[in-house]
Amino acid sequence: MASSVISDFSSSPTARLLPFRCTVPIGAFQFQPSVSIPLTPLHLNASRSTLSRCCSSSAVTAVATNTDTLAKVIDGKLVSKQIKDEVAGEVAGMKEAIGVVPGLAVILVGSRKDSQTYVRNKKKACEAVGIKSYEVNLPEDSTDEEVIKHILEFNNDPSVHGILVQLPLPRHMNEENILNAVNIEKDVDGFHPLNIGRLAMQGRDPLFVPCTPKGCMELLYRHGVEIKGKRAVVIGRSNIVGMPAALLLQKANATVSIVHSHTKIPEEVTRQADIVISAAGVANLVRGGWIKPGAVVIDVGINPVDDAENPRGYRLVGDVCYEEACTVASAITPVPGGVGPMTIAMLLSNTLESAKRIHDFK
Numbered sequence: 001m002a003s004s005v006i007s008d009f010s011s012s013p014t015a016r017l018l019p020f021r022c023t024v025p026i027g028a029f030q031f032q033p034s035v036s037i038p039l040t041p042l043h044l045n046a047s048r049s050t051l052s053r054c055c056s057s058s059a060v061t062a063v064a065t066n067t068d069t070l071a072k073v074i075d076g077k078l079v080s081k082q083i084k085d086e087v088a089g090e091v092a093g094m095k096e097a098i099g100v101v102p103g104l105a106v107i108l109v110g111s112r113k114d115s116q117t118y119v120r121n122k123k124k125a126c127e128a129v130g131i132k133s134y135e136v137n138l139p140e141d142s143t144d145e146e147v148i149k150h151i152l153e154f155n156n157d158p159s160v161h162g163i164l165v166q167l168p169l170p171r172h173m174n175e176e177n178i179l180n181a182v183n184i185e186k187d188v189d190g191f192h193p194l195n196i197g198r199l200a201m202q203g204r205d206p207l208f209v210p211c212t213p214k215g216c217m218e219l220l221y222r223h224g225v226e227i228k229g230k231r232a233v234v235i236g237r238s239n240i241v242g243m244p245a246a247l248l249l250q251k252a253n254a255t256v257s258i259v260h261s262h263t264k265i266p267e268e269v270t271r272q273a274d275i276v277i278s279a280a281g282v283a284n285l286v287r288g289g290w291i292k293p294g295a296v297v298i299d300v301g302i303n304p305v306d307d308a309e310n311p312r313g314y315r316l317v318g319d320v321c322y323e324e325a326c327t328v329a330s331a332i333t334p335v336p337g338g339v340g341p342m343t344i345a346m347l348l349s350n351t352l353e354s355a356k357r358i359h360d361f362k
């Protein structure tokens with residue numbers, strides 16, 4: 001996982017803790033950010049613009065900024081709350097109409113602190129909207145067969161409409177075999193190859209779309225961002241975020257490029273985009289100079305950086321250097337409080353959708 005940071009999902013706590021704001025340590029990822037990125041053209045009121053240098057490493061980038069007009073903040077916390085309220089209303093309506101309560105089963109293997117937190121938050125979110133949750137906690141040294149045994153039990157349990165295995169799994173496990181065991185009709189994470197395959201095909205639709213990329217699209221839709229005919233760049237090509245995000249943008253008729261660890265001059269490709277979704281897992285990788293003026297930026301990265309003033313000893317930052325990007329982009333998601341909360345909201349929405357489909361409830 002650590003060897004290819006750029007294609008990882010970005011919430012890995014194994015990501016290096018980075019000390020500075022908007023600095024990217026050379027060698028922490030396979031992109032080598034250019035030291036002399038050309039200045040972004042000033043797109044706003046030039047007389048009020050300032051030129052700032054926001055970092056102290058050798059990867060210094062001069063960025064054209066405008067302190068007058070900052071990007072609109074796309075508030076994922078707010079949107080996720082709206083979605084949760086909508087799900088809660090539908091869950092109550094379904095229970096009243098046909099007596100069915102949607103059920104979500106979560107399997108956690110091992111004792112990673114971040115995974116435990118995500119699973120706890122999923123459970124709490126289920127409770128809040130009236131979805132019943134089932135949890136299985138297995139020790140780190142479990143076998144694939146033990147995990148699959150629980151998946152098969154949930155596959156056959158009519159009170160369970162959604163099943164997910166919290167990722168990442170311990171290294172010794174075969175993720176592919178385990179995810180393949182989930183019944184595609186209950187695959188609320190959308191990670192089964194059949195669901196991903198359908199997402200990739202013209203004229204076919206998956207039963208479920210992976211939660212984080214679905215959350216990114218939902219943020220774009222709910223903020224009225226036009227996607228059809230636009231240029232989009234996805235940074236990172238992980239199975240759970242980058243790749244499905246690119247497929248979703250393409251399905252929505254954007255012209256999509258994927259930037260990854262072997263992309264030459266990634267900033268040049270990224271600068272073409274009207275919409276940027278970054279899921280690289282590298283703190284502050286995307287500098288202001290990478291962004292086309294007026295672009296919409298969705299930052300999926302959740303990277304811990306050292307912060308002695310924070311009680312946790314670290315704080316979370318995105319893949320995008322927020323303070324630079326918000327002077328260039330027209331809209332941007334913050335970290336935290338952007339895409340992260342959408343992941344769990346979409347999981348609840350997928351679980352409800354599954355129960356409705358299984359019980360043929362409109």
Ligand SMILES: Nc1nc2c(c(=O)[nH]1)N[C@@H](CN(C=O)c1ccc(C(=O)N[C@@H](CCC(=O)O)C(=O)O)cc1)CN2
Nearest residue numbers: 011118164165166167168189211336337338340341343
């Ligand atoms: N089976 C799955 N495993 C993993 C998934 C997934 O969708 N399915 N995604 C991530 C982890 N994840 C949910 O599982 C997740 C990550 C982040 C957040 C979130 O709300 N982040 C907050 C910050 C939280 C904090 O302060 O620590 C934010 O960005 O505002 C929710 C869910 C990997 N595994």
